[in-house]
Amino acid sequence: MKNSIRLLASIAAVSVTMALPVAAKAATANATVNAKIVKPLVLTGGGTIAIGTLITPSTATFSNTFTIQPAATQTGTYCQTGFTCSGTPTAAMFNLQGTNNTPLNLTIPLTVTLTNTSWTGGGAAPTLTMTTSNSLAANNASGVYVTQLPNSGFPGTNYYVGGSLTITQATEAGSYSGTFTVTADYQ
Structure with a gap:
């Protein structure tokens, strides 16, 4: 009986031990917190793409294209054979400030419609179409250019917009003007 009692005591001790909570x-697990702070985009400038005054040739037939380079200064020959030109040709300059190395889209229209603002004839005023060019890259089909700023805040980065305009004997005389909008937005 003593053995039975000892056996029962041993079983009870094991049962009690098994019933005790195990530590x-x-x-543990880790989580990462990410935040990117960007400066607001500030786009200033614009100004004017100045083509100047173009006096057409006296010949019956002519056609020439005048190009304003998308640069701070114009180089090369601007005036075309047979034309007389005056004024200082200049590209429009835009300054963009924001956060460096952050991808953004710069949208520049591919064409600008110029309307004859001095038109006194009947019907709608004549128009000309200027094809734009810019200092970012060769024109693409969408007019949206992906770029990054090489600096943050001031002084920003300057971008230039120029363009080409074709004048023929069919072009009505007068002063032509048009406006366009450049947009910058982070991706």
């Missing part, structure tokens, strides 16, 4: 090991 749990703590589980």
Whole structure:
């Protein structure tokens, strides 16, 4: 009987030991917090694409294209054979400030419609179409250019917009003007 009691006591001790809570090991996991702070985009400038005054040739047939380079200064020959030109040709300059190395879209229209603002004839005023060019890259089909600023805030980066305009004997005389909008937006 003593053995039975000892056996029962041993079984009871094992049962009590098994019933005691086992110390749990703590589980851990890490999380990362990310935040990117960007400066607001500030787009200033614009100004004017100045083509100047163009006096057409006296010949019956002519056609020439005048190009304003998308640069701070114009180089090369601007005036075309047979034309007389005056004024200082200049590209429009836009300054963009924001956060460096942050991808953004710069949208520049591919064409600008110029309307004859001095038109006194009947019907709608004549128009000309200027094809734009810019200092970012060769024109693409969409007019949206992906770029990044090489600096943050001031002084920003300057971008230039120029263009080409074709004048023929069919072009009505007068002063032509048109406006366009350049847009910058982070991706």
